[in-house]
Amino acid sequence: MQHLLTAGAQRALKQAERIAQSSAAPELDACHLLAALAFEESRAAELLLAHQIELAMILEQFPIQLPEEPANSDSDSTNEPLELSQALYHFPALREILNQALEQVSRSDVPTEIGSEHLLWGLLTTAGSHSEWLRSQGTLTTAAFEQNLILQQRQSAEPINVDFAFRVVPTTASDQTNTFRTIDAAANRLREGLRVIEDYLRFTLDDAHLMQLLKNTRHQLAEALRFIGQDSLIASRDTLHDVGTSISTTSEFERQSMEHLLQANLKRVQEATRTLEEFGKLISVEAAALFKQMRYALYTLEKSILSCLHNQRRLEDCRLYLLVSESLCHHGSGPAVREALAAGVGIVQIREKEMTDRQLLEHGRHVREWTRAAGAILIMNDRPDLAVAIDADGVHVGQDELPVREVRQIIGPQRMIGVSTHNIEQARQAVLDGADYIGVGPTFPTTTKSFAEHEYAGLNFIKQVAAEITLPWFAIGGINADNLCQAVQAGAQRVAVSSTICSAPEPGQITSELLSQFPG
Incomplete structure (x- = not known):
C-alpha cells in the first residue's frame, strides 16, 4: 500500500x-x-x-x-x-x-x-x-x-446526512474586493491600536523592553501585508460607503482611566489580528500564518503589561526585602525577622538550605504568623510545594530551578513568583515568562552565595534593568549600609539583603538605617 x-x-x-x-x-x-x-x-x-x-x-x-x-x-x-x-x-x-x-x-x-x-x-x-x-x-x-x-x-466519524446540497460558486472580483476591504480595515484598526499601546508604554509605563516588543509586532504587520499586496488594499478601500463608520456606542467615548484605555486597545488589536488571520487565508497562507503568530504574541504582551501594573501596586511599599537564614542570624531568625518587620521590612523570604522538610514546614508556619501580623509578604525560596503548605504569598526560583510555567501550575494564579536573573536577557525573558518580580544581581560580593569574580553582574546590570524594565525588581547581592547608595544611584528602587540584617546585633536598627537611604 x-x-x-x-x-x-x-x-x-x-x-x-x-x-x-x-x-x-x-x-x-x-x-x-x-x-x-x-x-x-x-x-x-x-x-x-x-x-x-x-x-x-x-x-x-x-x-x-x-x-x-x-x-x-x-x-x-x-x-x-x-x-x-x-x-x-x-x-x-x-x-x-x-x-x-x-x-x-x-x-x-x-x-x-x-x-x-x-x-x-x-x-x-x-x-x-x-x-x-x-x-x-x-x-x-x-x-x-x-x-x-x-x-x-482513532477519531473517525460517519458522514452527516443533510437534506440540502452545497452549490459551489466561483469567487468573483467583487468577493475579492470585499475581502481586501475587510483586511485593510482590520490592518488599520490593528495599526492604530498598536500605536495607542506603544504610546502608553512609552509615556505612562516608561517600559523600553515591552515597547520594543510592540515595535517588533508592528514590523511583523508590515511584513505580513507584503504578502497581501498594499496596492490591492488601497484600491479596495471605500471609507465613504463603510456602514461601520456611522455606527457607534456610548462606551466608545468612555475611558475611566489610563488602565481602562490600555485594556480596550489590547482587546482591539487582538480582535483585529483574528480578522486578519481568517480573511487573510483567502488571499495568502503566508500572511495568515504571520497574523496568527502576531495574535499569540499580543496575548503574551497583554499578560506582561497587566502583570507589570498589578505587581507594581502589590509591591509598591516593599523597598527592603529580607532573605532570612537561621545560620546567619545573630540571635536566631525569630528576633531578626520580627525586629526587621517592626522597622519596616515589607517582604521576607525564607531561604533555608540545611533544614529538613519537616523543620522547614514548622519554621515556615512561624514566619507566616509574624509576617501576617505585620501585613508583610512572605516568600518561600525554591519550594513551591512548601509555599502552598504554609500559605506563603509566593515562591522565588533561580535560573536552575523549576521554570515559571511549572511553578505556576503548582502554586496557582494568586501567589507570586520571583525569578533570579544575572544578565539583561534573563531579565527580559523572566518578564515574558510571567514572573511577578525579578531579582537582579549579584551586585557586590556576598557571603551567602559563591560566584566567580567574572560572574558578578554589578552596577551595570542594575543600570540596564532600570533603563528598560518596569516589572518590580530587587537589586541583590552583597548590599549593605555602606554601598546601598551606589545601588540606588544606579537606578534600584528596591533591594534585597540577607546577612546585613540577619547578622546584625540589632536587626531593627540596621533595617531603619537601610530604609532611610531610599529617596522620598
Whole structure:
C-alpha cells in the first residue's frame, strides 16, 4: 500500500526546500523542515504553539533565513497527490524523518495520510540538534506527543446526512474586493491600536523592553501585508460607503482611566489580528500564518503589561526585602525577622538550605504568623510545594530551578513568583515568562552565595534593568549600609539583603538605617 502526503505536509516540504535555498545551505536539513512546519498553518504548527514553541525561537536557535518572497502558487504541486516514494526521491536528506512519519501513520487503526503532525513526530524522534532542542523545550515529549497522535488517528466519524446540497460558486472580483476591504480595515484598526499601546508604554509605563516588543509586532504587520499586496488594499478601500463608520456606542467615548484605555486597545488589536488571520487565508497562507503568530504574541504582551501594573501596586511599599537564614542570624531568625518587620521590612523570604522538610514546614508556619501580623509578604525560596503548605504569598526560583510555567501550575494564579536573573536577557525573558518580580544581581560580593569574580553582574546590570524594565525588581547581592547608595544611584528602587540584617546585633536598627537611604 502506497501512502500519500496531505496537502499540508506537501506544502511544508516545499517550504523547507525554499528555506534551505534562502539560507544558502548546502543541502536541505531537518532544521529547515522544522521552520517550515512552524511557518505553515497546519496541525504541526498548532502542536508547536501548544508547547510554546514559536517560529521566532526556531529562527533564533538555528542559522535559518526565511524567503523574502511568498511561494508561487502556480508552481506548487500540492494540487496533485504526492506519494511517499516521490517525497523520498525529492527530499533524500529527510529520508529518516519521512520513514519515522510513515511508521507512526502505520500504527493507525484507520487509513491515514502522512500529515504535518507526522513530519513533526519524525523530527522529534530522529537524532540531531533539532530533536535535542525540541526536547529541551520542556513539555514536547515523545510520550505525550504519541498519545496525542494516537487519539487523533482513532477519531473517525460517519458522514452527516443533510437534506440540502452545497452549490459551489466561483469567487468573483467583487468577493475579492470585499475581502481586501475587510483586511485593510482590520490592518488599520490593528495599526492604530498598536500605536495607542506603544504610546502608553512609552509615556505612562516608561517600559523600553515591552515597547520594543510592540515595535517588533508592528514590523511583523508590515511584513505580513507584503504578502497581501498594499496596492490591492488601497484600491479596495471605500471609507465613504463603510456602514461601520456611522455606527457607534456610548462606551466608545468612555475611558475611566489610563488602565481602562490600555485594556480596550489590547482587546482591539487582538480582535483585529483574528480578522486578519481568517480573511487573510483567502488571499495568502503566508500572511495568515504571520497574523496568527502576531495574535499569540499580543496575548503574551497583554499578560506582561497587566502583570507589570498589578505587581507594581502589590509591591509598591516593599523597598527592603529580607532573605532570612537561621545560620546567619545573630540571635536566631525569630528576633531578626520580627525586629526587621517592626522597622519596616515589607517582604521576607525564607531561604533555608540545611533544614529538613519537616523543620522547614514548622519554621515556615512561624514566619507566616509574624509576617501576617505585620501585613508583610512572605516568600518561600525554591519550594513551591512548601509555599502552598504554609500559605506563603509566593515562591522565588533561580535560573536552575523549576521554570515559571511549572511553578505556576503548582502554586496557582494568586501567589507570586520571583525569578533570579544575572544578565539583561534573563531579565527580559523572566518578564515574558510571567514572573511577578525579578531579582537582579549579584551586585557586590556576598557571603551567602559563591560566584566567580567574572560572574558578578554589578552596577551595570542594575543600570540596564532600570533603563528598560518596569516589572518590580530587587537589586541583590552583597548590599549593605555602606554601598546601598551606589545601588540606588544606579537606578534600584528596591533591594534585597540577607546577612546585613540577619547578622546584625540589632536587626531593627540596621533595617531603619537601610530604609532611610531610599529617596522620598
